[in-house]
Amino acid sequence: MSHPAPPVAQRFRSFGKSIFAEMTAMATAHNAVNLSQGFPDFDGPDIARLAAIDAINKGHSQYAPMTGVPVLRQAIARAWARAGRPTIDPDAHITVTAGCSEAIGAALMGLLDPGDEVIIFEPYFDFYTAGAAMAGAVAKPVTLHSPDAAHPHDFWFDEAALRAAFTPRTRAIMVNTPHNPTGKVYSRAELELIAALCQQHNVTAISDEVYEQLTFNPAKPHISLATLPGMWERTITLSSLGKTFSLTGWKVGWSIAPPALTACVRAAHQFMVFSGSTPMQHGAAAVLDAGDAYCETLRRLFASNRDILSATLTRCGLTVYPSDSTYFLMADHSALGIGTDRAFCEHLTKVVGVAAIPPSVFYLTPGLGTNLVRFAFCKREETMREACRRLEAGLLKN
Numbered sequence: 050m051s052h053p054a055p056p057v058a059q060r061f062r063s064f065g066k067s068i069f070a071e072m073t074a075m076a077t078a079h080n081a082v083n084l085s086q087g088f089p090d091f092d093g094p095d096i097a098r099l100a101a102i103d104a105i106n107k108g109h110s111q112y113a114p115m116t117g118v119p120v121l122r123q124a125i126a127r128a129w130a131r132a133g134r135p136t137i138d139p140d141a142h143i144t145v146t147a148g149c150s151e152a153i154g155a156a157l158m159g160l161l162d163p164g165d166e167v168i169i170f171e172p173y174f175d176f177y178t179a180g181a182a183m184a185g186a187v188a189k190p191v192t193l194h195s196p197d198a199a200h201p202h203d204f205w206f207d208e209a210a211l212r213a214a215f216t217p218r219t220r221a222i223m224v225n226t227p228h229n230p231t232g233k234v235y236s237r238a239e240l241e242l243i244a245a246l247c248q249q250h251n252v253t254a255i256s257d258e259v260y261e262q263l264t265f266n267p268a269k270p271h272i273s274l275a276t277l278p279g280m281w282e283r284t285i286t287l288s289s290l291g292k293t294f295s296l297t298g299w300k301v302g303w304s305i306a307p308p309a310l311t312a313c314v315r316a317a318h319q320f321m322v323f324s325g326s327t328p329m330q331h332g333a334a335a336v337l338d339a340g341d342a343y344c345e346t347l348r349r350l351f352a353s354n355r356d357i358l359s360a361t362l363t364r365c366g367l368t369v370y371p372s373d374s375t376y377f378l379m380a381d382h383s384a385l386g387i388g389t390d391r392a393f394c395e396h397l398t399k400v401v402g403v404a405a406i407p408p409s410v411f412y413l414t415p416g417l418g419t420n421l422v423r424f425a426f427c428k429r430e431e432t433m434r435e436a437c438r439r440l441e442a443g444l445l446k447n
């Protein structure tokens with residue numbers, strides 16, 4: 050007797066296949082330069098690789114402690130303090146996760162009950178809404194609007210809209226600074242407003258700071274939300290090795306939070322993966338302590354790539370929005386008249402030979418983002434130059 054295949058559980062049905070997997074597969078199938086998914090096309094620092102190999106050779110092959118190997122938690126605490134933030138306790142405050150992705154899921158599932166509301170700025174990293182759905186929570190969007198005459202440099206949000214998003218059911222707000230996909234660095238004033246509302250409404254902030262090292266504008270430094278007055282006690286800060294050191298495949302991330310919030314993260318983490326890969330955690334510890342020069346080189350490369358790409362896209366007729374951080378930029382493609390963001394990205398990948406991401410999937414509000422396209426510029430200079438050559442050849446003739 051044959052039975053129908055079971056449907057995907059309802060909580061995931063609206064999400065479909067991840068846009069990153071979809072666009073990377075399309076890029077491969079059409080031999081396009083892949084500026085869609087955010088991963089570098091070069092290796093991380095030697096020190097990381099050698100330390101991980103050494104850990105394997107030394108037999109660090111069994112389960113790591115649930116909270117992460119001590120040398121890594123100590124290195125994370127040192128890196129946190131080196132950036133001028135108050136001292137933290139590796140045992141009480143730090144939990145090592147399987148990339149920041151798992152930390153997002155663990156924070157949301159450890160904190161939220163079904164029916165709770167979580168405020169999410171849109172466009173967002175799509176794990177936030179999926180994580181909220183896994184927790185049975187309700188995602189409430191607040192829109193980051195494209196730069197305009199009144200806000201020429203930054204994606205911005207309306208203060209009244211943020212205030213209105215807080216309700217008696219709000220338990221958490223997701224903040225992502227520096228921000229994927231816009232390259233926005235939240236200003237101190239913006240973070241102070243978020244902090245005041247969190248305190249007024251007794252809401253926990255989950256602050257995803259995976260791009261903390263990738264800022265290009267000295268006038269817009271990264272500020273950790275947890276360092277604002279009154280925020281340490283109500284913030285879970287998330288970060289990761291992948292973006293800072295071009296080691297996205299290592300999947301080493303972490304959360305930093307006071308003991309009560311760390312308990313929430315660990316409650317979920319222990320039953321999601323229990324612990325991350327042991328040798329990679331040893332490699333991560335080595336590079337966190339010694340990788341500052343690598344980061345500096347990376348920032349220079351990415352800032353230059355951003356400028357090359359921005360100039361090309363502008364020549365091709367797109368409106369390019371400023372990106373002060375991360376390794377992404379957003380542009381408005383509507384002047385080219387190729388249709389929605391999906392149609393535009395399909396044309397780019399299949400005809401022009403450059404893959405990018407259609408950002409409408411990063412919005413909850415229907416219709417938003419269809420005029421936009423997201424490009425990743427975390428590639429070797431020659432890769433960026435080849436992408437730009439194809440963009441000019443393929444788009445200028447339109």
Ligand SMILES: Cc1ncc(COP(=O)(O)O)c(C=O)c1O
Pocket residue numbers: 087147148149150151174225229257259288289290291297300301302
């Ligand atoms: C904002 C943001 N958070 C988290 C992640 C995932 O981090 P990881 O690769 O460490 O899981 C990404 C990856 O693209 C991201 O852009």
